[in-house]
Amino acid sequence: MSIENFNIKVSDEVLEDLKYRLDHARFPEQLEGLHWERGTDIDYLKSLVSYWRYEFDWRAQEEELNRFSHFHCEVDGIDIHFIHERGKGPNPIPIILTHGWPDSFLRYKKLIPMLTDPASHGGDPEDSFDVIIPSLPGFGFSSKPLHSGMNNCEVSELFAKLMTEKLGYSRFAAAGGDVGSGVTRYLAFNHPELLIAIHLTDIGIIKDLISSRNEEKLSQEELNYKKNASSWISNEGAYMSIQSTKPQTLACGLSDSPVGLAAWIIEKFRAWSHCEGDLxxxxxxxxxxxxxxxxxxxxxxxxxxxxxxxxxxxxxxxGPIEVPTGLALFPVDILLPPREWAEKNLNITKWTTVARGGHFTAMEEPELLAKELREFFKAYRNKK
Structure with missing residues (x-):
């Protein structure tokens, strides 16, 4: 399958079915005096569902998304959806941006013009990028894997082929957060010859620190991380436990109820962002x-x-990653990594603590992230 143009066009039948489901939603009761303590606040959810039913305009959002250049391309049996916007500077470098869960390619929408056309956003045209934003397999408008095994490493292999065999880039930059951080790191580990440099906004949950039994070998920062991570997983990691053990059971409910789906997703946007409890x-x-x-x-x-x-x-x-790596930490993101561990396991060439923002970096603070990406990759532009 060659690369094909793609426009988002949801059928009227799907939208009518959604309206029916929203009209006939059944909400659970909530104990008096509670709000978000035990999960999504029902009063907030009801207000969001009301807005969804009576004010939200999907067709307007669809039109806005279709202003970007969307494509589909088959790679190893997976039909990958991606945005590909060309840079407007004299020497743009290609960068693949990989999203996570429960966001989507939408995570990077605000970032696209800031990277492709920096001159129009307070930057230097010399710092422009060709921006490629795929939807992960099984997410959004990419096809669903038919067999097990589609993990971060396998996704990275698909994206390496997308960038080189399909789009013709011999070398490129990569960046991501959440699942996208993992995919980006596997790209760098397995294909260092393809990567100019990588940029991350997190490095995931560091399992070897959490499970370490040799605490005397850990620094104080690493010990603090282990304690904080264990507490976070106990109090906030229920979604992760069920999705890594019985995702099919969860899918039965959330695939049938738009209200349930919204509750599952917005709780994470509130908890992981720098919104101070107010989405x-x-x-x-x-x-x-x-x-x-x-x-x-x-x-x-x-x-x-x-x-x-x-x-x-x-x-x-x-294993250890040798590709030059930039790490930008947003202050209220999940489980900020210990610097000592990061520098032992990645080739950190730029470490930045950003002034504000949370887990959904490019949605929350696109200007700060765009500035960080332009500054970091400036040093590697002659190596593409």
Whole structure:
């Protein structure tokens, strides 16, 4: 399959079915005096669902998304959806940006013009990028894997082939967060010859520190991380436990209920962002619902959850990464990594603590992330 143009066009039948389901939603009761302590606040959820039903305009969002250049391309039996926007500077470098869960390619929407056309956004045209943003297999408008084994490493192999065999780039940059951080690191580990440099906004949950029994060999920072990570997993990691053990059971409920799907996703956007408990400080309702809609109209909440199962059950361990790596930490992101561990396991050439922002970096603070990416990759532009 060659590269084909793609436009997002959801059928009227899917939208009518959604309206029916929203009209007939059944909400659970909530104990008096509780809000978000035991999960998604029902009063907030009801207000969001009301906005979804009566004010949200999917067709307007669809039109906005279709202003970008979307494509489909088959790689090893997976039909990958991706955005490909060419840089407007004299010497753009290609960069593949990989999203995570429960976001989507929408994560990088605001970032695209800042990277492709930096001159129009307070930057230097010499710092432009060709931007490639794929949807992970099983997410959004990419096809769903038919067999088990599609973990971060396997995704990285697909993306390496997309960039080289399909798009013709001999070398490129890569960046990502959440699942996208893992995919980016496997790209760098398995194909250092293809990568100019990589940039991360997190390095995931560091399992070898959490499971370490030789605490006397850990630094104080690493010990603090182990303690904080164990506490976080106990209190906030239920989603991860179910998605890595019984994702199919979860999918039955969330694939059938748009309200359930919204509750599952928005709880994470509130907990992991720098919104200080008020989602409206970091995201508009249109942003939240457009992201939820990408999951709903493609029926991919189940297939997206599967990557957690695959990463637990079939993912080979990573070794040290030699590719130059930039790490930008946003202050309220999940489990900020110990610098000592990061520098032992990655070739950190730039370490930045960003002033504000959380886990959904490019959605929350696109200007800060764009500036960071332009500054970091400036040193590697002559190596493409």
């Amino acid at each position: 409206s400080k970091s995201f508009s309702k249109d942003e939240l619902l457009t992201n939820i809609m990408i999951y709903w109209v493609t029926n991919t909440i189940g297939s997206s959850a599967n990557i957690y199962y695959e990463n637990v059950h079939s993912l080979s361990p990573l």
